[in-house]
Amino acid sequence: MKRPYDIIVYGAxxxxxxxxxxxxxxxxxxxxxxxxxxxNEQKLTVLVDSLDQxxxxxxxxxxxxxxxxxxxxxxxxxxxxxxLNTVGPYCxxxxxxxxxxxxxxxxxVDCTGEPVWTQQLAAQWHEKAMANKAIIIPHxxxxxxxxxxxxxxxxxxxxxxxxxxxxxxxxxxxxxxxxVIESILAGLETYSLRQILAASSPLxxxxxxxxxxxxxxTAPKLPVQRNCFLGxxxxxxxxxxxxxVVMRTWSLFQRYGDRTEQYGDQFSYHGYxxxxxxxxxxxxxxxxxxxxxxxxLFRPLRSLMRWLAPQPGxxxxxxxxxxxxxxxxxxxxxxxxxGPRVLGVMRMETDVYSVCAILVSEAALALLxxxxxxxxxxxxxxxxxxxxLTPASLGNQYxxxxxxxxLQWKVMxxx
Numbered sequence: 001m002k003r004p005y006d007i008i009v010y011g012a013x014x015x016x017x018x019x020x021x022x023x024x025x026x027x028x029x030x031x032x033x034x035x036x037x038x039x040n041e042q043k044l045t046v047l048v049d050s051l052d053q054x055x056x057x058x059x060x061x062x063x064x065x066x067x068x069x070x071x072x073x074x075x076x077x078x079x080x081x082x083x084l085n086t087v088g089p090y091c092x093x094x095x096x097x098x099x100x101x102x103x104x105x106x107x108x109v110d111c112t113g114e115p116v117w118t119q120q121l122a123a124q125w126h127e128k129a130m131a132n133k134a135i136i137i138p139h140x141x142x143x144x145x146x147x148x149x150x151x152x153x154x155x156x157x158x159x160x161x162x163x164x165x166x167x168x169x170x171x172x173x174x175x176x177x178x179x180v181i182e183s184i185l186a187g188l189e190t191y192s193l194r195q196i197l198a199a200s201s202p203l204x205x206x207x208x209x210x211x212x213x214x215x216x217x218t219a220p221k222l223p224v225q226r227n228c229f230l231g232x233x234x235x236x237x238x239x240x241x242x243x244x245v246v247m248r249t250w251s252l253f254q255r256y257g258d259r260t261e262q263y264g265d266q267f268s269y270h271g272y273x274x275x276x277x278x279x280x281x282x283x284x285x286x287x288x289x290x291x292x293x294x295x296x297l298f299r300p301l302r303s304l305m306r307w308l309a310p311q312p313g314x315x316x317x318x319x320x321x322x323x324x325x326x327x328x329x330x331x332x333x334x335x336x337x338x339g340p341r342v343l344g345v346m347r348m349e350t351d352v353y354s355v356c357a358i359l360v361s362e363a364a365l366a367l368l369x370x371x372x373x374x375x376x377x378x379x380x381x382x383x384x385x386x387x388x389l390t391p392a393s394l395g396n397q398y399x400x401x402x403x404x405x406x407l408q409w410k411v412m413x414x415x
Contacts, residue, residue, distance in 0.1 A: 005033050005080040007364055008064065010097065011087035012036035013043040015177045015315035016111055019357035020086060025051050025061075027405065028365065035062040037076055038087075068093050073100035081371055082107040084364045088179050089186035090138075091117040098125060102134040107367050111141035111360040114183055115241040116191045116199040122248065122388040126207065130387040135370075137381075137389050140363035141356040142169075143238040144245035145391040146328045147271060149399055150344040150409070151246050151263070152392040157342050157411045160334040161264025164219040167242065167330040168230050170274035174324060174351045177315030185302050188295065202268060205244040206251035215268040216335055224281045229331045229343060229414055231274060234281035235288055239271035249392045252380055266335040274329070315353060324351035331414070340413035347408045358405050363391060366398040 009024070011017040013036075021036055028034070038044050044063045051061070064079070066072035068087070077083060077100040087093045090112040101108040102125060112118060118138050129136050139145065147167045155162060187196075198204060203213060225233040236242070246269040253261045275281035294301055318324070326348050333341040348355050370381050379395030391398065403409065 003079055003081055005035050005062075006368055007032065007034040007082050007084055008037050008076055008080040009034065010037045010066070010076060010083055010085045013038050013040060013047050014086050014088075014313045015179055016353060016356055016360075017086035018047060019353060020084065020361050021047060021061075022051070023357045023361045027361070032365075035064055035080070037064040037066050039065070039067055041065045068096060070096060070100065073097055074104060077101045077104040077106040080106060082109065082364055082367060084360060085110040086360075088112065088114075089183040089190075090114050091183075091186055091190045094138075095121065098136055101136065102129045102132050105132045105134050107135045107137075107371060109137045109140045109360055109363045109367060111356050112138050112183075113141060113143035113180070113238060113241050114187055115205075115244045116187060116196055118241070119199040119205045119244060122205050122207075126388040130384065133386040135367060135381055135384075135386055135389060137363060137367065137391060137393065139241060139245045140360040140391050142171075142326060142352055142359065143241040145359045145363070146346045147242045147269070147330065148245050148249055148390055148392040149402075150328060150330045150346055150411075151249065151269070151332075152395075153399070153409070153411050154330060154332050154342050154344045155261070155263055157344075158332070158334050158339060159260060160336070160339065161262070162267040162332050163216045163335040163337075164266075164268045164270060165246075165330055165332040166220060166225070166227060166230060166233070167269065167271050167328065168233055168274040169236060169238070169271070169326070169328050171326040171352050172324040174318065174353065175316040176309070177353065178310035178312040179315070181305060181309035182312045185295075185306055188302065193296065199244065200240045202243060202247055203251075205248040207248070207255055210251035210254040212265050214265050216266040219268045220270045224285050225272060226278060226281075227331070229341070230272075230329055232276070232278050232281045233272035234275040235285040236271045236273040237288065242271040243269050245390050246392075249380075249390045252384075252390065252393060256380065256383060264335050274327075316351070318351060322351075323349075324354075325349050326352055326355050341415045342411060343414045344411045345409060348406055349408075350406070358402070359391075362401045362405055363394060363398060366394045366401050369397060370394070
């Protein structure tokens with residue numbers, strides 16, 4: 001039976017949700033059938049009324065009012081081919097949305113940055129999602145998507161088993177949204193330290209039967225590095241999420257991919273933040289370490305952070321004319337040392353939150369292409385047709401869509 005909508009944006013009135021709606025309104029295909037959903041009808045109406053009617057050929061958006069109840073979520077999932085979920089913290093509100101999509105065989109994407117939630121989601125629901133032909137792709141945002149995609153592109157350039165990969169992120173500062181702070185605090189309150197540490201294991205999110213993993217002995221070990229190709233590197237708060245997603249992609253290709261697609265059993269991923277100098281790298285690491293330890297150990301500090309942070313659903317208000325960017329770099333070589341080392345660079349000339357909206361929106365549109373049978377590439381999503389997958393599972397068509405949306409990227413030999 002044909003469903004009324006292609007996409008329902010759930011959580012549309014949140015900070016990132018509203019950016020997603022704006023993006024789909026101005027950049028989505030004219031044939032897209034979509035709607036917005038959330039708990040507050042008045043806020044949804046204000047959002048829809050604020051859309052510039054001259055900037056889109058789409059019809060006026062429909063509004064669906066829904067709570068986080070199982071009944072409402074199942075109804076939403078039954079009305080669309082894909083749910084784009086921006087309601088966080090995902091450790092509190094994400095699982096019921098995913099399970100509703102799995103039950104109704106509905107595709108799903110989100111922009112979470114919460115690795116413990118995603119690791120548990122993959123462990124508990126991958127098999128059921130495969131059985132129900134429900135494609136579930138979390139982490140379609142800044143925290144993991146570009147590192148996942150650049151790893152895929154570097155692997156295709158080398159076409160041999162890979163050694164350790166080092167990746168960096170650098171971006172202009174905009175400030176944090178209320179949702180990011182709330183997600184961090186909610187994760188600390190939801191999960192034990194043992195669960196958090198377990199999710200940071202390199203193989204925590206990998207599917208079973210992916211084969212052996214023997215990390216190359218030259219893999220980086222220190223939280224601060226000086227790399228001759230990438231410069232000074234320091235601790236990256238998103239490194240666990242990046243590793244979780246990239247290594248899940250590794251396991252998918254090891255298990256289901258052709259030999260030419262496999263990263264190899266010596267591949268490992270190491271994420272850092274680019275630093276302007278050695279002193280800055282170490283001071284940044286030490287400051288973040290102290291803040292993290294204090295936040296974990298002292299509950300009153302979490303209450304203070306929640307009080308000082310922007311309210312959930314709000315975020316940075318950029319001034320006209322402000323210039324922002326987000327840039328990722330990664331370098332890797334073949335595990336056997338043969339052939340050149342390769343460098344990959346991705347960059348977008350906008351702020352972090354707008355990048356999030358672009359990444360998750362284009363992931364949804366790319367996934368619709370797969371569902372419509374318009375994917376010419378034999379991507380992992382197309383092969384499996386279900387399961388808890390990764391952004392790189394969407395393959396080259398996702399990269400092409402992002403390129404048209406402003407992503408600049410290149411892959412080159414550097415030695």
